[in-house]
Amino acid sequence: MLLKSVFLITLFFFFFLFPLSTSSATSPPATVCIVGSGIAGSSLAHFLRRYSLPSSSRIIMFDRNPVVGGRMATVTIAGHTFEAGASILHPKNYHAANFTEMYKLGRKKPVRSESSISLAIWDGQRFVFKTMSVESKSPLVQKIVSLANSVYMLFHYGFSLLKMDNFVEDMLSKFLKYYESFETRPIFETVDEMLKWAGLYNLTTRTLEEELFEVGLSPLLVKELVTVITRINYGQNVDINGLAGAVSLAGSGGGLWAVEGGNWRMAAGLINSSDVELHLLEEITSISYLGKYYELSSTHGKTYTCEVSVIATPLDEVNIQFAPRISIPKRNLQHTHATFVRGLLNPVYFGMKAVSEIPELVGTIEDVDIPFSSISVLKQHNETDMTYKIFSRKVMDDALLDDIFSARTDTIRINWAAYPHYNAPEVFAPFILDSWHLYYVNAFENAASTMETSAVAAENVARLILSRLFGDGPRSSPNCSSDEEILHSDL
Numbered sequence: 001m002l003l004k005s006v007f008l009i010t011l012f013f014f015f016f017l018f019p020l021s022t023s024s025a026t027s028p029p030a031t032v033c034i035v036g037s038g039i040a041g042s043s044l045a046h047f048l049r050r051y052s053l054p055s056s057s058r059i060i061m062f063d064r065n066p067v068v069g070g071r072m073a074t075v076t077i078a079g080h081t082f083e084a085g086a087s088i089l090h091p092k093n094y095h096a097a098n099f100t101e102m103y104k105l106g107r108k109k110p111v112r113s114e115s116s117i118s119l120a121i122w123d124g125q126r127f128v129f130k131t132m133s134v135e136s137k138s139p140l141v142q143k144i145v146s147l148a149n150s151v152y153m154l155f156h157y158g159f160s161l162l163k164m165d166n167f168v169e170d171m172l173s174k175f176l177k178y179y180e181s182f183e184t185r186p187i188f189e190t191v192d193e194m195l196k197w198a199g200l201y202n203l204t205t206r207t208l209e210e211e212l213f214e215v216g217l218s219p220l221l222v223k224e225l226v227t228v229i230t231r232i233n234y235g236q237n238v239d240i241n242g243l244a245g246a247v248s249l250a251g252s253g254g255g256l257w258a259v260e261g262g263n264w265r266m267a268a269g270l271i272n273s274s275d276v277e278l279h280l281l282e283e284i285t286s287i288s289y290l291g292k293y294y295e296l297s298s299t300h301g302k303t304y305t306c307e308v309s310v311i312a313t314p315l316d317e318v319n320i321q322f323a324p325r326i327s328i329p330k331r332n333l334q335h336t337h338a339t340f341v342r343g344l345l346n347p348v349y350f351g352m353k354a355v356s357e358i359p360e361l362v363g364t365i366e367d368v369d370i371p372f373s374s375i376s377v378l379k380q381h382n383e384t385d386m387t388y389k390i391f392s393r394k395v396m397d398d399a400l401l402d403d404i405f406s407a408r409t410d411t412i413r414i415n416w417a418a419y420p421h422y423n424a425p426e427v428f429a430p431f432i433l434d435s436w437h438l439y440y441v442n443a444f445e446n447a448a449s450t451m452e453t454s455a456v457a458a459e460n461v462a463r464l465i466l467s468r469l470f471g472d473g474p475r476s477s478p479n480c481s482s483d484e485e486i487l488h489s490d491l
């Protein structure tokens, strides 16, 4: 288990589950405006319907982009579709799992079994760590190689690996509390309260590095493997908060997956089945509270009135004028450049003789002179024709790519305002931005940013909205199944 799990050096994760609901059948309808159509906005719409927002209520959703999905998006190269943003789901991402099942979306496994992915850690001069890679489809050979690699990893990092595993498992077991039923799980008005209840708050007050030294990890493991993982997942080093760090390390245990055709399809399914009036390519420029309702203005020169307004996108890089003004802690987003290259790596760049000596995943340690965070093979079209994904903090310009690649036929660059730039101790914006009905789902992103954590935050905000609108809020009554409102849920 340990040997297997430590070998999985993988990407983004998100966890989850669902409670039952009831209706506020006699409550008056309300219009809810949602800014953002990513996983936060789409799952919020879903949970509002599921938890029985009065059926005649309108949900109006805005997105400045031409498509839904936010930071879930795909690129197509050589006829193959690849995740460009949020990529990987963890087996315990129960909300994502249910969304995928509800809309009959397929699950895609990583191309190779994770245990046979070869990994190397590049320090700018040489590979300080490199696993073995064997081109064999034989499960037995793969198993032997995987075992040999695990033993090598254990030899290199020692029993610190075990401590790392325990650290992650402890975080995961606490996170699972967010899937408990309404009977035992309160509605949270603040992120702080939500984290404290699950026992996760303290992790956000210190850096990952501090947490890991405290549990006794070796400095070598932190400097190499852990840093590689945080750089891949969050584009940052071990200074990120301990919770984001633990989430980042949680890609262990196997079973990582993604949605066939793209993770954005979860958002598409949720929106399509939640009776949402969707306005794409329409940016909200102001939100004004006019007493009993909000007036939203958009770039189309239109205005909308809603009793409830929800921000389901990071406020850091949007330009919305709020009246009255709101005040939230300052936060920067970490930009990650995802560069897709079809071509072939240049072994000379890595001091190798042949491309085949370069592992499928090249991670890097923290060093300002290394121009990328990771390079991984997404698809091998043939021996000299591959598709790669590179993560970097700065744009990968042509001159640099020409150094790293010996051949290059397609290049696609995406600059993501990907996740918060983490800073321990984290200071959280509130879920409730004013004293009325202006909400902010992405306040939770300072804890950790994943598809699943966004769904978990949205689920709580849906309960919060209903309880504040209708007093008692959604209760988990075992007698609710006879209520016709429940038919509104998306199952």
Ligand SMILES: *[C@@H]1O[C@H](CO)[C@@H](O)[C@H](O)[C@H]1NC(C)=O
Binding pocket: 016, 017, 018, 019, 094, 095, 098, 179
């Ligand atoms: C997912 O769906 C299953 C089956 O409908 C249900 O039992 C479970 O509670 C759901 N999980 C979550 C997290 O909602």
Ligand SMILES: *[C@@H]1O[C@H](CO)[C@@H](O)[C@H](O)[C@H]1NC(C)=O
Binding pocket: 199, 200, 202
């Ligand atoms: C969090 O830290 C505080 C202050 O150091 C401590 O009193 C509390 O017990 C800790 N909580 C958990 C769950 O570890």
Ligand SMILES: *[C@@H]1O[C@H](CO)[C@@H](O)[C@H](O)[C@H]1NC(C)=O
Binding pocket: 268, 269, 272, 273
């Ligand atoms: C929306 O849902 C309907 C069924 O409710 C389905 O027929 C249709 O294909 C869905 N559209 C999209 C874009 O998912």
Ligand SMILES: *[C@@H]1O[C@H](CO)[C@@H](O)[C@H](O)[C@H]1NC(C)=O
Binding pocket: 381, 382, 383, 384, 385
């Ligand atoms: C690999 O694919 C490229 C582009 O499709 C092609 O030009 C090349 O001949 C192929 N090489 C081999 C060895 O099949």
Ligand SMILES: *[C@@H]1O[C@H](CO)[C@@H](O)[C@H](O)[C@H]1NC(C)=O
Binding pocket: 477, 478, 479
């Ligand atoms: C639920 O149903 C049971 C039996 O049908 C009944 O005894 C109970 O009072 C009901 N509870 C509520 C909250 O209506």
